[in-house]
Amino acid sequence: MPNQDFEIIQRILAGETRAYAELVDRHKDKAMTLAMRLLKNREDAEEALQDAFVRAFKALDRFEMKASFATWFYRIVFNVCSSALSKRNRAFEISINENGAADDLNMPAEASTPEIDIESFEFQQIVREEIERMAPAYGAILTLFFIQEFGYEEIVEVTGLPLGTVKNRLFRARMMLREAVLKRIRESVGEWESGRVKREQLI
């Protein structure tokens, strides 16, 4: 995969500018997913991503072939989205406050997991909705880890955060997501149960 990126970059630097479209096509979906996790708005995400791709194009002659293009490029995406978020409001700074979500994470050891088909479409949908609702800083780390399949070191490079913060934030993100999904499922099961009781009473 990275070799293909390098090959395209070499063609661009040799003067075949239009080959950049291939590079855009290779990375746009994953990058858009990251931008959406950060900005939570399709138009803003697309605009930021365009800016990021144009910036990357302008700086392409400074890219060192030893590094991974993905890591280098996602750092640009992350920076552009962070700037856009900071301009829009201060939500980003607030959301990355490490103490903010700590109270919500302590799942009781005895808490039971409800009976639900974890392969079902409903389950997938709940997970998706809850990822979309996550604070940008957590949603972005989850995306970098699971969608981009970046390791801790690469996430450090992309976000500029210390290694400890990255590990901590990823752990919190996973716990928060698990809690949110469990809560949603318990509510759904509860609603279904109460509905069943009412139906039985009516019968």
Add this chain to the structure above:
Amino acid sequence: MNHLTDDQLLHLLDGTIAPTEHQRLNAHLAACKECRQKLAWQRAMTRSIKHQPLVAPSPRFTAAVMRRALVYERQSAFVHFLVRHGTMLALIIGLSIVVYAFSTIPALEIMQEAIHKLPPEEKMTQYVALANRAFAQYLQSAGEKIIDLAGAENIRLFILAMLVMAALALFDRLVRQQLKRIRS
């Protein structure tokens, strides 16, 4: 043994746990239904996150990026040319200044002199002939000037032009070195 912590569960899932610890935790899992259930949930969550559909940008996204990139490339072509061919450009500009200094001034003088000498009634009809004559005079005069190049004034001008060219070339080299340092 106590139940597995969330941290241990995640390390088990990610495969980032020491082999000895792995065995110990697996032994607990074999005996503890609650931890097995939690692990199954976390595994399902992880699988679900990994398989979430990607968000695709609009179909015209790539075209929009390329439009902006190509506009930038056209705009910056002149700047790139300056950076890459700065020394050569400085030499050409310097030589052009030298050639201009030695050629245009006598030509103008000769043309003006020729026009003043014309009788008014012949101005229109003999315009082309006079222009040709003026040009011929210019060539003759320029030839004389070139022969006179060794004059003290011309030598000073020549040295000045060479110094300007050298300064431009040096400046160009310094700028390029600085750019390279900043980029690296």
